[in-house]
Amino acid sequence: MTIWYEEAGTGEPVVLLASSAADAGMWDAQWEPLAERFRVIRLDYRGFGRTPNAADAPYSDAGDVADVLATLGVERAALVASSYGCRVALQLGAMATRLVLMNPGSDLPKTPDVLAFGEEEDRLLELGDAQGAAELNARTWLGPEADEATRQRVTEMQRHAFTMQLAADPEPSQFEPDFSLADVKAPALIVTGPYDLEHFRQSARHLATELPDARLLELDWAGHLPALERPQEVTRLLLDYL
Template identity: 45%
Template structure:
């Protein structure tokens, strides 16, 4: 199966990986800027998000990413990931270090982090709302939780659209098939890595960002004092500039 994707531009390859409350449209605010800066930009929808349906057989997100790169003829890529997509980017860089030129992680998630009671409660509230058919309330819970104080109404509307779509896509199959986990050691992800955390993010993710930067061999942590969990939506132009600056640095090297 080929996951839904878009490609634009020419030059060094950059792959954008979305958060689990969004889909590939979360990168609208950076898409043109990255292309115009001289990169071949790719963005995709993971299974169960955007225009990619849920899986009907066992699968791995990391295998999906490798197959996408193979299909596009990309041997080496810079990965940019937000939240869940940041976790996938770091894991892919550990699994296939020879294929990853750099990492830029925005408030990344983690497969090994032990969630706080508050985060567990949040997840349980979301599941309860979704399972009881109260999708609008679940969407608003996600908007209120994950967007920081600088998010405008356009950003909120976009998250509402993407999150609602994800719920509907994921509720469609009669049986849920969860991805196969591939065990990786992030210490094998040797590419230069810039990890951003948001000062207004949920405490769990603030800790994950710091810890991820510490475990990555070439990791550097920077805090965005204005950001919540989705800075690419909260200040699109500023994040575009940050991404382009890091890419220019690592590709020049």
């Protein structure tokens, strides 16, 4: 099993971990500017982008990321993550030099808006409607600053992922590694915005209080995927923080 990845630049390693509403392509706008100052690495999880949805044994996305970094000789890195990627980053927290967690989830109870989204997504996928489920994701996760081209791009990334995942036979078995927030010692910048679903806004505030060294940044224009909504502004934010 080969996990697709790429790297560029030299210097301190920076790993970009994508949302599960997209793939590594969500970082296209940040890729070259970050590579001018850092050794930047990104990858596609299994069943996303250019990585097949296959496994010979139970796996974890965090384990796959760790394996890629070991192949590259990277022991410590800054981890920049979006949405689901934040959970992967926290599972790898022991190796982080610093963290950027953009609209993370948490183990807090799911709010009604998240539950309603999940029910509708499941309904569409049970019908085999990958396009409809992808369009639902783009509507839900992108805030008002996203333009039509970005909405189409997210729809395409998500539809491709759903198509691979629906076709998997047998479906790969995935497990979630245990981790403790108290063990994540790296400084963390936690990003949230008013146009995200309530569970994620609550989770950002929760993590900002639970992580040992965290700062909360509220972007008054942001939805769930600010790196796609205002890419140049997020690039500047990352360069300044890292």
